[in-house]
Amino acid sequence: MSYDRNNIFAKILRKEIPCDKIYENDHVLAFKDINPQAKIHVLVIPKGAYVNMDDFSQNAKNDEIVALTRALGEVTKIVGLSSYSEGKGYRYIGNNGPDGGQEVPHLHFHIIGGEPLGRMVSKK
Template sequence: MSYDDNNIFAKILRGEIPCKKIYEDDHVLSFHDINPQKKIHALVIPKGKYIDFDDFSQKASPEEMVGLLKGISLVAKKLGISVDTGKGYRALANISEHGGQEVPHLHFHLFGGEKVGKMVE
């Protein structure tokens, strides 16, 4: 599968669709989910064209990999849900059809601000 430049996250990265930005640097963009599933529900996406975590792990540079992981941590702190500032959070990446991925651009959901519940139902 090749990367689809018309997916919604690609359009957000190009500024064609607005988002409620939380954080941005050279490697990631984070914004609030438009359909939150928990009290706090944010997305963290790499700026590179990666379909999912498998694609990212095979093709991303070491700087992009570190940038994504640090970005997730920075956003959690900024939202007050990290272990340092809150009571914890869940970081979730859905991968492909059976994993429940809806947008073909790697993204992590950060859930927090309340008990998240079971991992899988």
Template structure:
């Protein structure tokens, strides 16, 4: 899967498609999922053009990697699902076709606000 500059997350990053923003800094943008799968369902995406986690870890700078990890924690706290605030959350990043990835831009789903359940069935 190659990076597509016209994927939905690239368009959101460019401001062409609106989002319900939660958090933004120099490394990440976070917003509410338009089709939530749990009580709380947010997305965290890096601002760089990375297809998936493998692409990101092989090409991103140390600062971008740290920024993404810190961004995920910041968002969890901001939306009240951190383990300190509300019992925890799940992060999910699909990689490739067999992993269920649909959008060719690295993104992490954050699920919480209720018991998430089994990981894989």
């Protein structure tokens, strides 16, 4: 799958579409999800053009990998979910590919919490 430069996250990164920014560094942007699935729902995306985790793990530079990992932890502190900020917990979700439920072809992680989330996967 090739990277689609017209996906919604690419447009947000180019500031063509606004977002409610939570955190930003040289390699990462985090913002509130416009369709939250929990009391707190934040999206964390790399600024680089990576389709999914497979693409990122194979092609990202080490500083991009470190920046994304640190940003994930920092965002949980900022929104009050981390144990460092007296939070009660949270969930990271990274969907990869069609069977994984990925809807936007730009690597992104969901951080959700602020309430009990229940089982990770419900049985069908």
